Amino acid sequence: MIRLDHVSLRYEDGPEVLSDINLHLAEGSFHFLTGPSGAGKTSLLKLIFLAHRASAGRVSVMGHDISTLTRHQMSLTRRHIGVIFQDFRLIDHLSVYDNVALPLKIAGQREGRYQKDVLELLQWVGLGTHVDALPATLSGGEKQRAAIARAVIARPRLIVADEPTGNVDPEMGLRLIRLLDQLNKMGTTILLATHDQKLWTHFAHPRLHLEAGKVRLAPPLEAS
Amino acid sequence: MSDMRSPSKASILPPKSLAGPALMAVTMVMTFLACLALGSTLLVDRAASRWLTRATSAMSVQIVETVTQSAEEQVPAVLRQLRDTPGLESVKVLGKSDLISLLEPWLGEGNISEDLPLPVLIEITPDEKQTLNTQALAAELKAVAPGARLDTHGRWRQTLETTAAALRLIAVLVLTMVTLATGTVILFATRAGLLANEEILHVLHQIGAQDSFISRRFEAHFTGSTLTAALAGLFAAWGFFYVISALVLEAGSLPFLVTLTPVPLGAVLISWVVTRIYVMRRLKSGI
Numbered sequence: 001m002i003r004l005d006h007v008s009l010r011y012e013d014g015p016e017v018l019s020d021i022n023l024h025l026a027e028g029s030f031h032f033l034t035g036p037s038g039a040g041k042t043s044l045l046k047l048i049f050l051a052h053r054a055s056a057g058r059v060s061v062m063g064h065d066i067s068t069l070t071r072h073q074m075s076l077t078r079r080h081i082g083v084i085f086q087d088f089r090l091i092d093h094l095s096v097y098d099n100v101a102l103p104l105k106i107a108g109q110r111e112g113r114y115q116k117d118v119l120e121l122l123q124w125v126g127l128g129t130h131v132d133a134l135p136a137t138l139s140g141g142e143k144q145r146a147a148i149a150r151a152v153i154a155r156p157r158l159i160v161a162d163e164p165t166g167n168v169d170p171e172m173g174l175r176l177i178r179l180l181d182q183l184n185k186m187g188t189t190i191l192l193a194t195h196d197q198k199l200w201t202h203f204a205h206p207r208l209h210l211e212a213g214k215v216r217l218a219p220p221l222e223a224s
Numbered sequence: 225m226s227d228m229r230s231p232s233k234a235s236i237l238p239p240k241s242l243a244g245p246a247l248m249a250v251t252m253v254m255t256f257l258a259c260l261a262l263g264s265t266l267l268v269d270r271a272a273s274r275w276l277t278r279a280t281s282a283m284s285v286q287i288v289e290t291v292t293q294s295a296e297e298q299v300p301a302v303l304r305q306l307r308d309t310p311g312l313e314s315v316k317v318l319g320k321s322d323l324i325s326l327l328e329p330w331l332g333e334g335n336i337s338e339d340l341p342l343p344v345l346i347e348i349t350p351d352e353k354q355t356l357n358t359q360a361l362a363a364e365l366k367a368v369a370p371g372a373r374l375d376t377h378g379r380w381r382q383t384l385e386t387t388a389a390a391l392r393l394i395a396v397l398v399l400t401m402v403t404l405a406t407g408t409v410i411l412f413a414t415r416a417g418l419l420a421n422e423e424i425l426h427v428l429h430q431i432g433a434q435d436s437f438i439s440r441r442f443e444a445h446f447t448g449s450t451l452t453a454a455l456a457g458l459f460a461a462w463g464f465f466y467v468i469s470a471l472v473l474e475a476g477s478l479p480f481l482v483t484l485t486p487v488p489l490g491a492v493l494i495s496w497v498v499t500r501i502y503v504m505r506r507l508k509s510g511i
Contacts, residue, residue, distance in 0.1 A: 051430065071508070072434060079432030089427050093238040101232070103431045111231050119229075131229075150431070 001027040001158060001189045002048055007057030009043055017043045019213035021057070025191060027157070030184040032200045033193040034218070035210035041193040042162055044210060048191065049083045049160045050074055062157060079107055082151030082188075086163035088143045090135040096122065096146050097131045103154040118153060125149045125179065141172035148176065152183060159183065161192040170198065177203060236428070237421060237441050247413040248453040254406040255457025255491050256464075258399055259484045263465055265395035266483060267472055272388030279381045281352070283374065287344040290371040295344040298369035305368045306348060311356035318345045406491060410498045414446060418506055425507070435507040442503045443496055450495035454488030461487075 004023040010016045017040045025031055035041050046052040047059050050066060059066040064077055090099045097118060104114040122128055125145040135143055144164060151159055159180065165173030177192070177199055184190045194200070200207050207218040285302060287295045299317065306315045318326075323342050328335075350356045362374040418425065428438055462481050469476025 049430065051426075075429075075432050075434045078430060083430050089423065089430075091236070091424055091427060094234050094236070095232075097229075098232050098234045102236070102428075105236075106428065106431055106433045106437060115229060154431075 001025050001029070001062060002191070003058075003060040004047070004054075005058045005060075007047065007054045007059055009040075009047060009052065010055045016055075016213060018047075021213075021215050023208070023215055025189065027189055028184070028187050030181070030190040030203075030205040031192070032203075032205055032207040033191060033210060034195065034200065034207055037195065039210045040213060041210055044215070045160050045162050045191070045193055048158075049081050050078050079103065079154060080157045082154070082156035082159040084144075084147050084151045084159065084161035084164045086166040088135070088147040088167070090143060090146055090150070092135055095132045095134060096127055096138070099135065099146055100149045100153050102150060107154060114153075118149075121149050121153055122146075141168045141176075144168050144172070144176055145179075148179060152188070156188065158189045158191070161190070163194055164192065165194065165196055165199065173199065174202065235441070235445070237417075237424065237445055239445070247409060248449055250409045251406060251450050251453035251491060251495075252457040252460070254402050254409070255454040255488055256460045258402045258406075258487045258491070259458055259461030260464065261395045261398040261402065262487060263461065263475070263480070263484055265392055266480065267475060268391045268395075269388060270474065272384055272391075275384050276381060276388075279377050279384060281349055283348050283350060283358070283376050285346040285348060285365060286373050286375055287346070287369060288371045288373075289341070293369075293371065295371060298371050299344055299346075301368040302346065302365060302372050305364055306346070309356075309361055309364070311351050311354035312348055313351040314347075314349045316347045318347055403490070403494060407494050407498050410446060410450065410495050411502055414442060414499050414502050415506075417442065417445075418503065429507075435504055438507060439500055439503040443499045446499045447492050447496045451488065451492050454491040457491075458484060458488045 002023065002025040004021050007018060007021040007023075008016055009018040021044065033041050033044065043052070047054055047066075048061060050061065053059075053066065062077065062080060064073070066074070066077075069077060090096075091102070094102070100122060101111070101114060101118045104118070105111075119128075119131065122131055125148060127142060127145055127149065130138060130142060130146075135146065138146065144167065148164070151161075161180065164176055164180075168176065173196065180190050180192065181203060192199075208215050209218045285306070287298050287302060289295045290298075303315065303317070306312060320342065323345055324336050326345075327342075358374060358376045365372040365374055425438060461484060465475040465481065465484075474480055
């Protein structure tokens with residue numbers, strides 16, 4: 001699903017943020033990505049969800065060598081990747097329904113075809129009564145659930161989450177990860193960056209630890 | 225939850241943060257100015273054309289006395305020559321009272337004495353359907369009557385033509401400047417719109433939106449705003465020309481007012497082209 005071979009990243013003329021990263025994540029896997037602040041977790045995720053190109057090395061996502069993809073192909077590949085941001089990145093002037101439906105609208109689907117799916121998904125994530133609400137009126141947990149619904153509505157093969165529990169209370173954080181766990185059981189590959197030790201001790205998934213520009217696989221801890 | 229909702233009409237780009245009232249106002253003023261420039265050019269052009277037609281159709285032969293012949297003695301030969309010349313519609317010898325009325329504006333009413341030597345003036349009207357060789361006619365008249373001189377009003381016509389050409393040039397320059405200014409304003413508004421919505425653009429890109437999809441949203445927004453503002457500018461210009469039709473009758477006519485309608489359409493076209501090129505270039509500069 002994801003393969004990085006000798007990948008390095010630097011922003012313009014700045015220092016190297018990632019150096020000689022080698023990584024392979026199988027389809028259907030669930031990995032936590034941990035590491036101290038500034039270790040480059042977000043940069044690594046950006047390479048994987050195609051927001052940046054690597055300065056050196058080869059990034060392959062869903063069998064596509066990213067360096068060979070055109071802009072058009074990059075857009076099409078992104079449609080199979082759901083991204084959950086720490087700051088939600090919901091579009092303020094759109095309702096919860098319109099935010100969640102956006103990936104399908106962009107993919108050119110007719111509303112008549114996707115409306116039922118969107119409403120059912122919102123019900124599933126517990127936002128059935130907030131369909132027409134604007135993001136500003138939602139709590140942090142509700143925003144994060146809306147962001148997750150947007151990330152999964154197009155049934156992506158890969159979900160990349162960057163500190164998805166950073167802005168919600170611990171109980172809500174656990175509920176969100178359970179939601180992702182359910183998606184993983186349905187076959188979706190999950191890569192979740194977090195600095196919250198409770199999460200990786202609570203869920204028995206392998207952990208990738210990034211430090212000083214290098215990544216290593218840490219064994220899963222005993223689930224509590 | 226399974227009840228069907230009415231289709232969502234939400235715009236992906238926030239309408240308020242893109243083109244504010246300032247852009248609308250500037251576009252309206254620019255369209256109004258462009259309509260004024262185009263309308264004025266058309267009116268001046270048509271007036272100049274009418275003046276030129278009149279100037280071309282009004283020619284005269286002036287006969288003055290020579291050392292051997294008085295003006296009157298030369299008239300029969302001149303009239304014979306004129307009658308034999310093809311391409312003339314009418315020939316009319318002006319009477320003394322006609323000459324006095326022509327001179328009175330310069331010399332004052334009642335100031336022209338009976339003994340003032342006046343030339344003989346023959347008014348001729350060329351046939352519009354035929355070509356008149358004025359140079360040959362002038363030479364032939366000179367040959368039969370040495371005191372005869374053909375006045376084609378060429379100097380006036382040239383002045384009129386030069387003035388009309390200058391006015392046309394000014395109008396074209398005004399239209400060009402207004403077009404550039406409108407394009408620049410829209411360019412800045414588009415850039416501001418892109419910057420203000422950078423986060424939305426990132427989100428759209430991230431969930432797989434293609435450049436053309438995003439660009440179409442900006443194009444729809446800016447062309448829509450431009451059309452609204454440009455129509456307001458057109459209506460204002462129509463109002464202006466309708467008011468001045470008290471002075472220039474043609475300015476209030478329906479065919480004339482209709483000729484201004486391409487201006488707002490031009491503004492919309494400029495808006496679309498500028499937005500499309502700018503947004504696509506900006507988006508392509510990303511990953």
